[in-house]
Amino acid sequence: MEIEELQSAWTKMSDELDQQKKLTNKIILDMTKQKYQNKFTTITKYESLGALVCFAIALFVIFNFNKLDTWYLQACGAFTLLFLIVLPVSVLSTLKKIKNIDILNGSYKENLKVYVHTKNRLLRLQQIGIVVGFIGLFFIVPVTSKIISNKNVFLNSLKTEQIITLTITLVAMAFFCNWAYKGYKKITRSAQELLQDLE
Template sequence: MELQELEKLWTEMSQELESQKKLNKTIIMDMTQTKYVNKFRKISTYETIGAVICIAAALYIITQFNLLDTWYLQLCGAFTVTFLIILPILTLQSLQKIQNIDLAGSEVKETIIRFERAKKRVLYLQRAGIYLSFILMITILPVAAKISGKGKDLFQDPGVLYVYIPVMVVFLVLFARWGYGCYKSITTSAENILKEIE
């Protein structure tokens, strides 16, 4: 075998090895992207179901809004409808943004920066939703009582509120801690995936 043939063979093997490395990197990035997206798939499904329920409830309240015959019931109804429409939409948008980060599309450092921004937004919306849920808890019961067919104004008979509010506060605190913990866990797990590709 001559030196030129040996050099040619060596160059071909080198190019083939380089091609294999690129292919392996592409396969690994595709698998990592799939793993990353799957982290958010389950919670996105739950949030989508929740959003459909919230928007359906808001539409029902809107169709029955004429039954809210005092200014304070109308104010409660307006807050409730606004909350039930806007927060689920914002939550789904933030989840979509964090889920759709393309891991292979840019530098790792830039990807991590985009992830950190999206993560902060997702967690901020969750915290805001928790605090606003305490207000919703107070506004939704009078609205529901008035439009449910009983026509009862709970602000005129606040006895039910004294029982309802403490029970709902306990439930809301437990549910909020659990839900926020799930979000923290998922975003931390996704962050760990990103750190693996560094």
Template sequence: MEIEQLQAAWSQMSNELEQQKKLTDKIIMEMTQQRYSNKFRTISFYETIGAAICFLNAIYILVNFFKLDTWYLITCGIFTLAFLIVMPILVLRSLKKVRNLNILNRTYKETLVSYTKEKKVLLKIQQFGTYSSFILMFTTAAVFSKLFNNKDFFLVDRNIWYYGGIGLAVTFIFFFTKWGYKSYKNITDSAEEILKELDD
């Protein structure tokens, strides 16, 4: 009888330990999910503000598009509009996919495969944005020169200071986009490290 009671007590204790382990594992997974999502909170906030600014500029250009009266200014306007509308949407959508990756209902391997895929897409979009921002600098200057001052950017007289300003602007954009891409790389690498902790 004592052996049966001992076995019953042992069985009950094993069940309780198993339940506690499952609960602990669930809590760890939920905390990991929260830590992972938080990695993208700040950058999502800034990208949302950036998107709002882009959309407001796009609306302004659209309302005044009729002022772009040559084929090359119209081309600049179309490129600028496309960039200001499409790029923020692509970035925000990609960020949302990465940030909302559900790690609770997937295996470690499935999570890592999904993350790697979404990370590549996000970084590719950032690379495209980096390269195209140099073109955008000139198309935006051409569009707003016409809309604000009614001057054709490509026909105005330029002096050495003007070219110096362009050189400074290109240098600034080069370092700013490089810093931005590096920030994305650091955040995505850091998030990946959190996911890899699940395999420990």
């Protein structure tokens, strides 16, 4: 009788340990998922705020598009609208996709493959955004100048203070873009390490 009781107790304790192990693994996975998603929460907030600013400027350009009275100013206006709408939407949709990878379901290998593909797309969009942002100054400035002050910068020579302001803007943009891109790389690297720890 004692042996049967001992075996029963042993089986019960073994089942309880298995349940506890499963519960511990689930807690660890849930915490990892939360940490993973938190990596992209701050970036998503900043990008959402930036997108709202871009959309507001795009609406301003749309409502004042009739002030762009030459074909080249209208072309600049069209490029400005593309830049202000397409890029933020692309970045936000990619951020949503990368943040919502379900790391609790699917195989580790498949999740990592999806992550790496989406991460590369996100970083590529940032690179495109940087390049287009610098080029964009040369089509956004004429549009805003014409809409706000009714001046066609293509017909007027730049004054010294305008050249200095443009130079300072370019230097500030270079520093900001470099800092932001390094931040993206750091966060995506950290998130990838979290995923790799699940192996």
